[in-house]
Amino acid sequence: MTYVPCALTIAGTDPSGGAGIQADLKTFQELKTYGMSVITSVVAQNTTGVQDINHLSVAFIEQQLESVFSDMPVHALKTGMIANEAMMRAVAARLASVDAAYVMDPVMVATSGDSLIDEEARQFLKKELLPLTTIVTPNLPETEFITGRKIETTEDMKDAAAFIVDELHAGAALIKGGHLQGEAVDFLYDGHQIHMYSEERIPTKNTHGTGCTYSAAITANLSKGLPLHEAVRQAKRFVTAAIRSSFDIGSGNGPTNHWASRTKEEQRSE
Numbered sequence: 001m002t003y004v005p006c007a008l009t010i011a012g013t014d015p016s017g018g019a020g021i022q023a024d025l026k027t028f029q030e031l032k033t034y035g036m037s038v039i040t041s042v043v044a045q046n047t048t049g050v051q052d053i054n055h056l057s058v059a060f061i062e063q064q065l066e067s068v069f070s071d072m073p074v075h076a077l078k079t080g081m082i083a084n085e086a087m088m089r090a091v092a093a094r095l096a097s098v099d100a101a102y103v104m105d106p107v108m109v110a111t112s113g114d115s116l117i118d119e120e121a122r123q124f125l126k127k128e129l130l131p132l133t134t135i136v137t138p139n140l141p142e143t144e145f146i147t148g149r150k151i152e153t154t155e156d157m158k159d160a161a162a163f164i165v166d167e168l169h170a171g172a173a174l175i176k177g178g179h180l181q182g183e184a185v186d187f188l189y190d191g192h193q194i195h196m197y198s199e200e201r202i203p204t205k206n207t208h209g210t211g212c213t214y215s216a217a218i219t220a221n222l223s224k225g226l227p228l229h230e231a232v233r234q235a236k237r238f239v240t241a242a243i244r245s246s247f248d249i250g251s252g253n254g255p256t257n258h259w260a261s262r263t264k265e266e267q268r269s270e
């Protein structure tokens with residue numbers, strides 16, 4: 001039987017297609033993995049912000065998890081928006097018995113600035129979910145929350161990555177510098193060494209869903225069995241290409257373009 005890499009996302013939705021579950025599934029598909037999704041909250045949002053949120057019940061989230069795990073292989077999974085502590089407890093209980101790479105995108109606020117999870121969920125994420133991760137991928141505000149430190153320089157980013165692994169027991173930490181000035185530089189600490197991923201900053205406001213797309217690409221690459229550093233390296237290339245050819249659609253922060261990383265040959269043969 002051929003091996004099909006299977007990737008799962010546990011997250012909220014974006015009907016405008018740029019972030020959340022929709023961005024994750026598009027990314028899984030582009031990276032030639034079999035994509036699956038468990039929805040935590042249905043979010044009415046678009047490029048301008050979040051208009052409303054409808055949370056699914058904990059029992060229904062548990063049922064979705066059971067439907068997937070009782071029947072399907074999962075080689076890697078990611079979590080995105082998990083709005084409250086009760087939902088997080090249900091996910092944590094399932095993760096404890098799952099043997100798959102776990103990528104946590106510690107989603108707290110949308111690109112627009114709208115809050116997506118409550119205060120108790122933030123605390124639970126830091127104390128209970130972090131130690132279960134293969135890798136956590138915070139942006140700068142999320143890193144400041146998780147570490148309780150101000151992050152202003154690349155040195156601060158490297159120190160934060162080490163702190164999150166050594167003191168808070170994440171498997172690895174990728175600190176994303178999308179919110180800094182200058183080069184778009186990210187640092188990975190895997191418990192042994194620091195890796196740096198740096199790309200030219202693209203002058204665009206169209207960054208809706210970049211964090212979702214990046215963590216989904218890492219998840220897809222891990223489901224294929226790539227080592228962590230290589231999974232992140234290829235994902236950084238993918239998200240940079242997606243930002244470079246992002247869409248100027250909608251009147252706010254436009255979405256990334258998930259098919260941008262296809263080679264010319266691949267695009268021609270379609």
Ligand SMILES: Nc1ncnc2c1ncn2[C@@H]1O[C@H](COP(=O)(O)OP(=O)(O)OP(=O)(O)O)[C@@H](O)[C@H]1O
Pocket residue numbers: 019109110111138139140176177178179184185186199200201202203204207208209210211212214236239240243
């Ligand atoms: N303008 C840009 N040009 C190039 N790379 C960028 C730009 N903005 C962000 N990135 C890169 O995109 C990736 C996602 O980082 P970012 O810090 O924006 O995530 P995020 O804040 O979690 O995203 P989101 O807006 O979805 O919440 C990182 O690799 C970051 O370095």
Ligand SMILES: Cc1ncc(CO)c(N)n1
Pocket residue numbers: 011012013014019020021043045080081107109110111208209210211212
């Ligand atoms: C559902 C969801 N998850 C994550 C983000 C962060 O971009 C968002 N805007 N929406």
